[in-house]
Amino acid sequence: MVVLYHCVSARSFRPLWMLEELGAPYELRMLPFPPRALQRSYLEINPLGTIPYLIDGETRMTESAAICQYLAERFDPDNLHGLAVRPHEPGFGAWLNGLHQGEATLTFPQTIVLRYARFEPDERKLPQAAEDYTRWFLARLRGIDAVLQQQDFLSAGRFTAADISVGYALMLANKLGLAAQFPAAVAAYWQRLQQREAFGRALVAQHDAALAQGVSPQDASVD
Numbered sequence: 646m647v648v649l650y651h652c653v654s655a656r657s658f659r660p661l662w663m664l665e666e667l668g669a670p671y672e673l674r675m676l677p678f679p680p681r682a683l684q685r686s687y688l689e690i691n692p693l694g695t696i697p698y699l700i701d702g703e704t705r706m707t708e709s710a711a712i713c714q715y716l717a718e719r720f721d722p723d724n725l726h727g728l729a730v731r732p733h734e735p736g737f738g739a740w741l742n743g744l745h746q747g748e749a750t751l752t753f754p755q756t757i758v759l760r761y762a763r764f765e766p767d768e769r770k771l772p773q774a775a776e777d778y779t780r781w782f783l784a785r786l787r788g789i790d791a792v793l794q795q796q797d798f799l800s801a802g803r804f805t806a807a808d809i810s811v812g813y814a815l816m817l818a819n820k821l822g823l824a825a826q827f828p829a830a831v832a833a834y835w836q837r838l839q840q841r842e843a844f845g846r847a848l849v850a851q852h853d854a855a856l857a858q859g860v861s862p863q864d865a866s867v868d
């Protein structure tokens with residue numbers, strides 16, 4: 646069975662949501678955040694100390710968007726759930742773009758905000774960096790806003806793993822208090838994504854697993 650190392654509402658939420666969409670069997674191993682500091686033994690499993698960490702047989706993966714792509718192929722090779730977009734489909738490029746944009750363009754700037762507004766001790770906080778990268782993130786929403794003014798999802802006219810990747814970035818932004826500044830089409834999209842049953846199941850799964858494994862169900866990175 647696939648094993649997913651996860652911290653509450655961290656980027657590992659992407660593969661968790663994906664597993665729930667696929668209805669695939671998995672074992673969720675919860676860690677306190679940040680595991681590098683609070684569970685040093687985790688470094689023996691994943692030397693990076695980051696989450697997600699996926700184990701599937703001999704396979705080991707640390708990139709949340711790549712894991713979503715992997716899970717689609719691994720558990721749904723015929724793409725019955727439609728979470729992948731195939732190269733012969735017109736939406737293939739948009740799908741890959743969304744899958745990567747969710748992490749590289751829309752999540753990374755928020756980690757700078759988190760670090761310099763919240764995690765660092767007061768003497769190392771950088772309010773200017775946090776403010777600049779908040780603005781940077783909000784400006785980068787223009788790209789998906791333009792797409793979402795024309796269609797409900799990012800690619801191929803259906804919900805896919807690209808929406809999970811970008812959806813997690815919006816989930817993090819929401820936790821940072823930025824949802825009120827989402828452009829209208831992005832705000833409506835974020836509401837749509839939260840209506841998905843698998844999204845709700847993933848929230849319940851992480852909450853229940855955290856309680857069962859003695860980890861706080863609060864999101865330690867932002868709450």
Ligand SMILES: N[C@@H](CCC(=O)N[C@@H](CS)C(=O)NCC(=O)O)C(=O)O
Nearest residue numbers: 655656679681695696697707708709
């Ligand atoms: N690009 C990677 C980033 C993984 C990552 O940095 N995860 C964060 C949590 S969201 C982490 O583990 N932070 C703890 C640390 O850096 O020690 C991905 O998309 O999965």
